[in-house]
Amino acid sequence: MKIKVFTLFPDMLRPTLSQSILGRAIAAGLIEVELIDIRDYSHEKHRNTDDYPFGGGAGMVMAAQPIVDAFAANLPDPFPGRRIYLSPRGRTLNQHIVEELAQAGELALLCGHYEGVDQRALDAVIDEELSIGDYVLTGGELGALVVIDAVARLVPGVLGSDDSSEDESFTTGLLEYPQYTRPADFRGARVPEVLLGGNHADITAWRREQSLLLTLQRRADLLDSAPLTDGDRAMLARLRRSGEIEAMLQAHGAPAQRLSLLDADRWPKQWFAAFVPEANRKAAKKHCFSGRRHTGHLWQAFAMGFIPDCVEGDAAWTLWQENAPEDCLLFLPEHEILYRVQGIPSRECLSALGDVILADEGLTRTLVRTGRGNEGMYYTDI
Numbered sequence: 001m002k003i004k005v006f007t008l009f010p011d012m013l014r015p016t017l018s019q020s021i022l023g024r025a026i027a028a029g030l031i032e033v034e035l036i037d038i039r040d041y042s043h044e045k046h047r048n049t050d051d052y053p054f055g056g057g058a059g060m061v062m063a064a065q066p067i068v069d070a071f072a073a074n075l076p077d078p079f080p081g082r083r084i085y086l087s088p089r090g091r092t093l094n095q096h097i098v099e100e101l102a103q104a105g106e107l108a109l110l111c112g113h114y115e116g117v118d119q120r121a122l123d124a125v126i127d128e129e130l131s132i133g134d135y136v137l138t139g140g141e142l143g144a145l146v147v148i149d150a151v152a153r154l155v156p157g158v159l160g161s162d163d164s165s166e167d168e169s170f171t172t173g174l175l176e177y178p179q180y181t182r183p184a185d186f187r188g189a190r191v192p193e194v195l196l197g198g199n200h201a202d203i204t205a206w207r208r209e210q211s212l213l214l215t216l217q218r219r220a221d222l223l224d225s226a227p228l229t230d231g232d233r234a235m236l237a238r239l240r241r242s243g244e245i246e247a248m249l250q251a252h253g254a255p256a257q258r259l260s261l262l263d264a265d266r267w268p269k270q271w272f273a274a275f276v277p278e279a280n281r282k283a284a285k286k287h288c289f290s291g292r293r294h295t296g297h298l299w300q301a302f303a304m305g306f307i308p309d310c311v312e313g314d315a316a317w318t319l320w321q322e323n324a325p326e327d328c329l330l331f332l333p334e335h336e337i338l339y340r341v342q343g344i345p346s347r348e349c350l351s352a353l354g355d356v357i358l359a360d361e362g363l364t365r366t367l368v369r370t371g372r373g374n375e376g377m378y379y380t381d382i
């Protein structure tokens with residue numbers, strides 16, 4: 001990749017181009033960056049490069065002559081690459097454009113300053129204008145550095161391993177999942193358990209879920225064009241629903257933290273194993289599970305009497321209130337979403353949620369509320 005930068009202030013770029021990954025890539029010859037001082041091409045006595053705007057107005061405008069001559073002296077004609085003016089009026093840079101630029105092989109970047117550049121220079125030597133965001137900088141040099149940095153990362157060999165750029169925000173069409181490094185416990189804040197377990201399928205599933213969640217929360221617009229699988233779409237539907245339910249729990253004074261969908265997939269089976277006696281399991285399983293995922297309603301294990309010794313009705317609610325832990329797990333079988341809830345959700349709140357299973361973390365006590373025309377309340381502890 002060859003990049004030529006046309007600027008009045010080459011010293012603004014030099015320090016950045018000599019540091020870290022960019023510095024090493026340039027030293028290794030993986031990218032070539034040449035800084036061309038536009039002032040060297042001025043025909044003015046004092047090497048002036050700017051003048052007052054015709055028609056009046058504040059500030060100075062970079063004149064056409066030094067720019068056009070600098071381009072003519074430094075680029076072959078025709079130029080095989082892309083000639084870009086960094087400008088707030090341009091297309092806004094994004095990862096797709098960066099990928100296009102990395103394919104171009106050669107780039108010429110023009111940095112404006114002051115009030116901008118005489119339009120005739122742009123008409124003569126520029127193919128396109130690129131903005132690095134909807135704000136105004138004092139000059140194009142920082143924009144040029146942004147372009148160089150983003151493009152360089154895609155040049156083979158610049159990053160440590162070729163796949164380090166494949167998994168990142170925007171490259172997958174989504175925002176990146178959260179990253180953690182040692183220690184596993186930093187002042188009480190623990191790394192999510194799944195990342196410590198070494199199960200690669202689980203780690204991949206968790207990261208995908210986190211990417212989808214962050215993208216949904218922060219940049220839902222990206223989801224329209226991101227390449228999504230059917231599994232991603234199903235996950236997004238569950239995440240959307242869980243956001244609505246979380247808001248409802250919050251409104252009922254029972255703030256809830258949604259747990260990973262991986263946990264929500266596994267939890268019903270653990271719950272089932274904890275509460276259904278061995279003798280009843282086969283029959284209960286037939287009603288409550290089918291295949292890998294839970295498809296029936298877990299509370300059927302209560303309603304159909306597979307769990308003996310449970311207390312029913314108002315007495316169940318009283319027992320739960322007396323024995324409930326401070327933080328409980330709340331599973332919504334219909335939506336297959338699992339939450340950790342602070343405090344005891346009110347009876348009114350449970351009614352609003354439909355079918356609900358509440359349990360303590362260690363799965364020793366459970367309250368099941370069946371809803372929607374099948375009202376019932378069951379309590380059990382083991």
Ligand SMILES: C[S@@+](CC[C@H](N)C(=O)[O-])C[C@H]1O[C@@H](n2cnc3c(N)ncnc32)[C@H](O)[C@@H]1O
Pocket residue numbers: 085086087088089110111112113114115116117130131132133134135136137138139140141143
């Ligand atoms: C003060 S700005 C000129 C702004 C210009 N008068 C306008 O309103 O569009 C000076 C130079 O900074 C650069 N620049 C400013 N904001 C930029 C952005 N968002 N992206 C890329 N370059 C920018 C351009 O090269 C521009 O010529």
